[in-house]
Amino acid sequence: MNTTVVPGSTGTVSARGLTKVYGKGAGQVVALDHVDVDFAPGRFTAIMGPSGSGKSTLMHLLAGLDSATSGSSRIGDTEITALGDDALTELRRTRIGFVFQSFNLLPMFTAEQNILLPLDLGGNKVDKEWFATLVQTLGLGERLTHRPAELSGGQQQRVAIARALITKPDVVFADEPTGNLDSRSGAEVLSFLRRSVRELGRTIIMVTHDPAAAAYADRVVLIADGRIAGDISDPTPESVLAGLDALRTLETTPVAATPGGGQA
């Protein structure tokens, strides 16, 4: 198995002046406020911040699931904010993977069918070797013929990770992937995510509330009130907690957030 490969093909995920405003008039909420941020390929980044700070919104815009009010987001050379629905669908199918908090596997399909679904939708051939690698790395060999209802939460999430990786996407977005798991399964899933970055050369951006989960990442981006509020490299649970504490003080005395510099 190869180690620490940074594939040259994948591009940087980046946002420039990315803004999202929900609603109109008095009920208007600025979920993202001119966010500039870069995520380097081959890295595992965690996004953290208080509830309602705009983490999920940022992820949706970066992944082209929702449209921005202004600003741009891109994956490599592709300007996501400029694409139409079909192009976005194509992009999600081939260049982006998703891992959801509630797994979102299709109940009528087996684990194997669920994993291969993105290829199936695109009518693409299965890379047998890659599939075998994923199954082995994620420890799913025994479970391929089972349906989601017959799998534990942790196993379901591993299937979901395999599904996200099967197309060798440029980037995998994970929104609270351990939110519905107990701490042991959660730790398992997180180490799989880390292995897919270290060993399989993938890029992962994960939203989480849990400082322990964030510590699995190479880097933590802190977000507060729709703005980038901090950046921690090689985080440990302690440094993440300290960063979050700092945010709380920031919140009480609003200061222009330090833009999260595009670091590689």
Added chain:
Amino acid sequence: MFRLTFAQMRKSVGKLVSAGIAIAIGTAFVAATLLAGNIMTSTSTDSVAATLADADAHLDLGGTVGLAPEAITSLDATAGVAVVSPQVQTYINVRRGEREVGTLAVSAAAEPRLEAQKLTSGAWPAATNEVALPAAVAERLGATVSGTVDIVGYTFDEAKGESEETTTTVTVTGLLDDPSGAYVSFDGALVGQVDDVLAWNGGSLVTSALVTLDAGADPATVLPALADAARAELVAAGTSDEDAAQVRALTKQQYADERIAQLSGDTNTVMYVVLAFGALALVVAGLVIANTFQVLVAQRTRTLALLRCVGATKKQLRASVLLEAGVLGTLASLTGILVGAIGVQALLAVLGTRDLGVPLPQTIEVTPAVVLVPLIAGVVVTVLAAFAPARGATRVAPLAALRPADAPSVRGGSKARLLLAVVLTVVGGAMLAGGIAVANAGEEPRPEIGLLLGIPGGALSFVGLIVGSVFWIPAVAAGIGALLSRTGASARLASANTLRNPRRTAATSTALLIGVTLVAMMSTGAASARATFNDQLDSHFAVDVLVEASGSSDGSGNLDTVREKVAAVPGVAATVPVTSTYVDKIELTLPDGPVPLGSTEVSGIDPTAARTVLHDPRKIDGLEDGVLLVDSSRELHLAATGAVVTRADGTTLDLRVKVITGGLGTHMVTATTMKQIAPDATASTLFVRLDSDNPVRTVDDIRTQVQDLGAWVTGAVAERAMFEQVINVLLAVVVGLLAVAVVIALIGVTNTLSLSVLERQRENATLRAIGLSRKQLRSTLAIEGLLIAIVGTLLGVVLGLVYGWSGAATVLGSFGDVSYAVPWRDIALALVVSVVAGLLASVLPARRAVRTSPVEALAVD
């Protein structure tokens, strides 16, 4: 609980509305049928009452021999009675020149105000041998006022012991109109003097009279007195007391009510048959409702469990679901009744502008039954349909509130259901098979017993198949789905989705299957009947029309003229002359020596021309010059090696022989050979082939053309056309009625798809997030709709064929060989409709589905 029920209903309004439409269509159908029945009844009541015109009462001497007209008239001596006007009716024919029309003749009343019809010109008949004619009859006869017509009646000749035709020439004094529809079934009635009408039917006594009372007279005292007076007259004339007791004097209303009671038996039968179709539509609607509630309950599992957690009893939950069904049933039924009523009223308005000869009421008459029957039926069906889902609601464990809400898993059927289904199907199938066997039992076919066995057998096995549909329909759907799955990811998703909930898929397909099976059965049965009778007509009548000149082989002089005239009639495609003659003797040469043939008639025809007129050219297979085509089924004749024909003058001619079974019924030779057999014989018969749209009319035209020439026309084609027309009309009516059930079932498909979309909102969003395009999502749903519709239709067609053929075998078996026809056109139509409907059914749900943003997949509920 009420508040909760209504709050939940408000949340599910969309689903409830589409389920409500199904019920509303059913109840609209029932309400419209009842309203139409009322209109039929009131129309006939009016028409019966109209025969009494302005009379106050009716005197009925039925059951007695009757009294002479004068005796009846003099009954006006009874206190309070103004006029007693004898009433006589008889069926007669009216002739003028060549034309003859059958009609009803009624006696003229004592006063014009007692006449049911109105005079449009001329005067009422005032003397013997004067009549007033209905305008329509006069027109057909070409009769005018002051002209004469002949009345053709029949009198019974005691001496000879048989009826004899009598002809009386009468003068037309006036023309009549029948605005109140008193004699609507006859285009009005001819009016003549009482004595004349009596004479035409050879009688002299009257058993019926119209009565008017003095102003202020009380019918309750006057009428019994009148009846007594009539009885006294009868007894005086020699009638027994017992017979005389049957005399009755009824008020106009009593009389009309009584007559209607007799007449409406038929009306009611028609209405009950139509109502049976309405019941069927409601059953199908019930399936749609049951589906809807199943999903509603499944989706509310969390709410229901939460309610259980906070202390709601099972009974309360069940009551809540049933209450919801009751409210839905009531609202939908009322809507349906309103729609039905508006529909019939609109129809009345349209028909009112046409002249149908029947005075239709202006407005519908809404009786309690019109509202109550569909309302109760609709509510009962809805509540019954919700019963199983309501029980499901009570099974929700309070714990379910604490578990994450996953898509509800739905069980297949129970063992008991499987057993019931198998028993019903097997027993019903056996009865059906037994019915066919009895109806076709070689020596003594008993089709009536076959039907007695077969109809309940067929119904039972069909119920069995429907009860068991949850087991076998998903299997069929899986098979078809597997085939479709090869076409791509959308189809794979669709077929996997279809199989997720076998019960719902089965119920949706079954709703469609019921309608389609019945439609296919009817059309298969009709097609088989048509084919069977056609085959038989073909073998009995080889040609469309046969024209025989002068009825003898000698009237040949004018066949060419006849042929010319016939060929000129529009709709005639070809005519071929046939020459027939009787020879002295025909002997077949057999290995054991010559054998004479029973019939010595030989007919000659040109074989090439013959093929243009014969329906089945095989009937002259092997006919060529020098060959005698022998039509025989006797084994003995098959070995014939030749034939010797002895001509009338005693000379003989050797011919080759070809024996054929089921030929033209006579020995055939070619026209050329005929010349050798009988050089002087000329053609006397014409074979005619038609290519007319209206063969009945064409045959009539031919008849008119050649009548004067003394030719005789027989047209099997006319019989066939009439027969086909009857079958086609019946079929169209039945299929039209069944179509309602099919429409409801198709609504069910849309309903099921919308429910699936709602249920799978998160799944669809996930799929969108991982790369399912909008187009793919749309086609997934379209294929799902298609699959459900196709399965129901295909299975319906197959079952319909089986039942249709079984029916044909039972009913037609005793007539001879049954032709099992496949109504391809109707089957193709059913498939096309179901494919289109399946695809269309997905349009609205798909629109909703693609609108959902993938972001929702990420939302945690």
